[in-house]
Amino acid sequence: xxxxxxxxxxxxxxxxxxxxxxxxxxxxxxxxxxxxxxxxxxxxxxxxxxxxxxxxxxxxxxxxxxxxxxxxxxxxxxxxxxxxxxxxxxxxxxxxxxxxxxxxxxxxxxxxxxxxxxxxxxxxxxxxxxxxxxxxxxxxxxxxxxxxxxxxxxxxxxxxxxxxxxxxxxxxxxxxxxxxxxxxxxxxxxxxxxxxxxxxxxxxxxxxxxxxxxxxxxxxxxxxxxxxxxxxxxxxxxxxxxxxxxxxxxxxxxxxxxxxxxxxxxxxxxxxxxxxxxxxxxxxxxxxxxxxxxxxxxxxxxxxxxxxxxxxxxxxxxxxxxxxxxxxxxxxxxxxxxxxxxxxxxxxxxxxxxxxxxxxxxxxxxxxxxxxxxxxxxxxxxxxxxxxxxxxxxxxxxxxxxxxxxxxxxxxxxxxxxxxxxxxxxxxxxxxxxxxxxxxxxxxxxxxxxxxxxxxxxxxxxxxxxxxxxxxxxxxxxxxxxxxxxxxxxxxxxxxxxxxxxxxxxxxxxxxxxxxxxxxxxxxxxxxxxxxxxxxxxxxxxxxxxxxxxxxxxxxxxxxxxxxxxxxxxxxxxxxx
Numbered sequence: 001x002x003x004x005x006x007x008x009x010x011x012x013x014x015x016x017x018x019x020x021x022x023x024x025x026x027x028x029x030x031x032x033x034x035x036x037x038x039x040x041x042x043x044x045x046x047x048x049x050x051x052x053x054x055x056x057x058x059x060x061x062x063x064x065x066x067x068x069x070x071x072x073x074x075x076x077x078x079x080x081x082x083x084x085x086x087x088x089x090x091x092x093x094x095x096x097x098x099x100x101x102x103x104x105x106x107x108x109x110x111x112x113x114x115x116x117x118x119x120x121x122x123x124x125x126x127x128x129x130x131x132x133x134x135x136x137x138x139x140x141x142x143x144x145x146x147x148x149x150x151x152x153x154x155x156x157x158x159x160x161x162x163x164x165x166x167x168x169x170x171x172x173x174x175x176x177x178x179x180x181x182x183x184x185x186x187x188x189x190x191x192x193x194x195x196x197x198x199x200x201x202x203x204x205x206x207x208x209x210x211x212x213x214x215x216x217x218x219x220x221x222x223x224x225x226x227x228x229x230x231x232x233x234x235x236x237x238x239x240x241x242x243x244x245x246x247x248x249x250x251x252x253x254x255x256x257x258x259x260x261x262x263x264x265x266x267x268x269x270x271x272x273x274x275x276x277x278x279x280x281x282x283x284x285x286x287x288x289x290x291x292x293x294x295x296x297x298x299x300x301x302x303x304x305x306x307x308x309x310x311x312x313x314x315x316x317x318x319x320x321x322x323x324x325x326x327x328x329x330x331x332x333x334x335x336x337x338x339x340x341x342x343x344x345x346x347x348x349x350x351x352x353x354x355x356x357x358x359x360x361x362x363x364x365x366x367x368x369x370x371x372x373x374x375x376x377x378x379x380x381x382x383x384x385x386x387x388x389x390x391x392x393x394x395x396x397x398x399x400x401x402x403x404x405x406x407x408x409x410x411x412x413x414x415x416x417x418x419x420x421x422x423x424x425x426x427x428x429x430x431x432x433x434x435x436x437x438x439x440x441x442x443x444x445x446x447x448x449x450x451x452x453x454x455x456x457x458x459x460x461x462x463x464x465x466x467x468x469x470x471x472x473x474x475x476x477x478x479x480x481x482x483x484x485x486x487x488x489x490x491x492x493x494x495x496x497x498x499x500x501x502x503x504x505x506x507x508x509x510x511x512x513x514x515x516x517x518x519x520x521x522x523x524x525x526x527x528x529x530x531x532x533x534x535x536x537x538x539x540x541x542x543x544x545x546x547x548x549x550x551x552x553x554x555x556x557x558x559x560x561x562x563x564x565x566x567x568x569x570x571x572x573x574x575x576x577x
Contacts, residue, residue, distance in 0.1 A: 002064045016242070019120035021066070025181060026238070028061050029284070032178045032291035033231060039295050044219055047195045051172035058175035062127075071124030075131060078105055079174045082135040086142040087164055095350070098139035102132050103372060110375040126181050129373060131174065133185035133342040140346050141188060155345060159189050169195065178291035182284050184314040184338040186297070194297045202302075212302060212309045220296035226311045230290030237283030237319075244276035250441055253450050266454050271433040277440050278322065281336075285316040314338065326424045328387075328394040331432055343370055364388045379438030379447045386435050386462065393465040397424075400469070400477045408488030427461075434458035 009023045016023070035057055042050050062068045062075075085098045109125045116123075137159075144152055144160040152160065165173070165188060173191040193199035197219040202211055212221035252258060253273060258266060292298045293311045300310040321334030332340060348366045352358040364385075371384040405420040406413055435458055438447035451459070468474075 005065065018242075021120060021122040024065055025122050026287075028065060028181065029234075029287040029291065030231070032057075032288075033227065033294055036178055036227075036291045036294040040218070040220055040223075044197045044217075048168060050195055051168045054172045054177055055175050057177040058180050061177060061180060062124075066122055068122075068124055071127065074105075074109060074124045074128060075174065078102055078128065078131055078135060079170070081105070082139060083164070083167075083170060086139050090146075092143070095136070095139040095143045095346075099136050102135055106132055107372070107376070114376055122181070125375070130179060130181070130183045130185050132373065133183075133339065134174065134188070137185075137187050137342060137346050140350070159187050161188065165192065176297075178295060178297075179288055179314075182288050184285070184289060184292065184316045185342060186314060186338065190297065190313070194295075194299075199299055200296070221299065221309055223293050223296060223298070223309075223311060226298075227290045227294035230286050230293060234283045234286030234290060237279050237286060241276060241279035241283060244272070244279060248272040248276045250446070253437070253453075254441070254446050259453060263454065267430060267433070267457075270437055270450070270454065271429060273440060274433045274436050275323070277436075278319075282317055282319050285336075289314055289316055324425070325428055326421055327398060327428055328391045328432075329398075331428060332387075332391070339370070360388075360392055363391055377442040378444035379440070379442040382438040382444075382447050383435055386459065389462050389466065390431055390435060390458070393462055393469070394428075396465070396469040396474070400474060400481070403481055404484075408485050431458045431461070 006020055006024075009020045009027070012018070012023050013020050039050060039053055042053060059072070062071050081101055082098050085094060085101065089097055106125070106128050109123070109128060113123055113125050138161075141159045141161045142164065144156045145162040147156075147160075149157060164170075169192065170188075172195065173188050176191065179185070190199070200212075200219045200221065214221055248269060250273070253269060258269065261269065289298065292314050298311045298314045300313040302308070303310055316337050318334040318337075322331055325331035325334065343366050347369050348358055348362050351365050352362050367384040367388040368381075371380040374380045402420065403410060405417040434451070434454065437450050441447045441450060
C-alpha cells in the first residue's frame with residue numbers, strides 16, 4: 001500500500017462515520033471514471049496497450065490502495081487454474097471441473113472472511129465472486145466452442161470460443177478495473193469485441209448516417225453523458241442509503257423495541273430494512289456500470305426505432321422494476337441481472353437434460369449455487385432455499401389463478417384484474433422482505449429471531465400454498481379453467497357463425513341491389529327495360545301463340561289492322577307505346 005494513503009480517508013471517515021475501506025472503495029469507483037476516459041483514448045489499433053493499462057490500474061487498486069497482496073495471489077491462482085483446465089481438459093466434464101475448482105478456491109476465502117468477522121474491511125472475496133462468474137462462463141464458452149454448431153443453442157453459438165484467447169487478452173479480461181470489485185460481470189466474447197472494436201460496427205444494411213457520433217478516428221461512440229448520469233444517480237442512492245440505514249438497520253429488528261410495534265408495522269420495518277439495504281447495491285452498481293459505459297463496453301447498438309445509442313449491455317439492476325414487482329419473476333429479473341444471467345446460462349440450463357424443460361430441481365440447484373457463491377453464512381441459505389419454494393408457488397399462482405382474471409384468450413384483463421395486481425404486488429413485496437431478511441442478518445440466531453417476531457408468515461404462506469397446489473384443488477382449478485375456455489370457445493364459434501350469416505345476408509342484399517340497378521337505364525329511368533327490343537319480340541311471340549291457340553279451337557280471330565295489333569302488344573307490355 002502507498003504510504004500515507006489512508007490519511008484523507010481517515011479524516012473523511014471521522015466526518016461521515018463510514019470505515020476507511022468503505023470510503024476507499026467508493027473512491028476507487030469514482031477514480032475509475034477519469035481512468036476509463038484515458039483508456040478510451042488509447043488508439044483502437046493498439047489493444048495490447050489497453051490490456052497493459054487495465055492490468056496496471058487493477059494492480060494499483062489491489063496493492064497500492066488496499067494492500068491486498070494475498071488478493072493478487074488469489075486472482076492469479078483462480079485465473080491460471082481456469083485457463084489451464086480449459087486448455088488441457090477434454091470432454092463434457094471440463095466445465096464442471098472448472099466450476100468445482102473455482103468455487104472450492106473461493107470457499108476458502110469465504111471461510112476466512114467469516115471467521116475474521118470484519119464487515120467493514122474490504123478483502124478479495126468481492127472481487128473473487130465477480131471473477132468466478134467470468135471464469136466459469138469462460139470454461140463453458142470454451143467447451144461450447146468444441147461442439148458442433150448444430151448442437152448449440154443461439155446463445156451458445158454467440159458465446160462459444162473455438163480457440164483460446166491470448167494470455168494478454170485473458171489477463172485484461174480478468175482484471176478489467178471498472179468492474180474489478182463489484183461487477184458487472186460479462187463474458188469474454190464481449191471483452192474481445194470491445195477491445196477489437198467489432199462491437200461498434202453497424203449491422204449490414206444499416207444507413208451509415210445512423211451511426212453514433214465518435215471523436216476523431218475512434219470507433220467507440222461518445223458516452224460521457226450516459227456515464228455521468230449513472231454516476232450522479234449512483235451517488236444519490238449512496239446518500240439515501242446513508243440516511244435510511246440510520247433509521248432502519250439490523251439493530252432495530254433484533255432489539256427489544258421492535259416488539260413494541262404492531263404486526264403490520266413490524267412487516268413495514270422489515271420492508272424498509274430491505275429497501276435501505278438495496279439502496280447500497282443500487283448505488284454501487286450504478287457507479288460501476290457508469291465507468292464501464294465510459295470505456296464503451298456498455299454499448300448495445302442503436303435503437304432502430306429512435307436512432308439513439310443504447311448503453312444497457314451491462315445494466316445490473318432496475319430499481320423501479322424491483323420496487324414495483326408484482327411477482328417473483330419480475331423481482332428477481334430486475335435484481336443483480338448479470339449474476340442472474342450467469343446462474344441461468346451456466347447452471348439452471350446446464351443441469352437440465354437436453355430436450356427437457358427446467359423444473360424445481362433446476363431451480364433448487366440454482367438457488368443453492370447462488371447461496372454457496374455468496375458464502376457460508378446461514379442467512380444466505382435460509383434466503384435462497386425459501387426463495388426457491390417461493391418461486392415455485394408463484395409459478396403455480398400465475399398458471400392456475402391469474403388466468404381467471406384475464407379473458408379466456410389471455411389477451412385482455414377483466415375488470416377484476418386490478419384487484420389481482422394490487423394483491424399480488426403486496427404479497428410479493430411482503431414475501432421478499434421476509435425472505436431477504438436473513439441475507440442482511442447473516443447469522444442463524446438473528447434470522448430465526450426476526451422471523452419468529454413476524455410469526456414466520458412467509459414460511460406458513462408458502463407451505464400452505466404448496467399444500468394447496470399438491471391437493472385436489474389444483475386439478476379442480478385446471479378443470480374450471482378448461483370449462484371456462486370451452487364455454488368461451490363455443491360462444492366465440494357462435495359469434496363467428498352469426499357474423500358469417502350476417503356477412504352472407506349483407507352480400508346477398510348487395511347482389512340484389514346490384515341486379516336491380518342494372519335493370520334500370522341510368523338516363524331514361526321511368527321503368528323502361530334495359531333491352532326494349534327483346535321485350536317487344538317476347539310480346540309478339542306471346543300474341544302469335546295465343547292466335548294459333550284460338551284458331552285450333554275454331555274461334556275466329558279478327559286482327560286485321562295495325563291499330564289492333566298495337567293494342568294487343570300494349571296489353572302484353574302493360575304500358576302505352
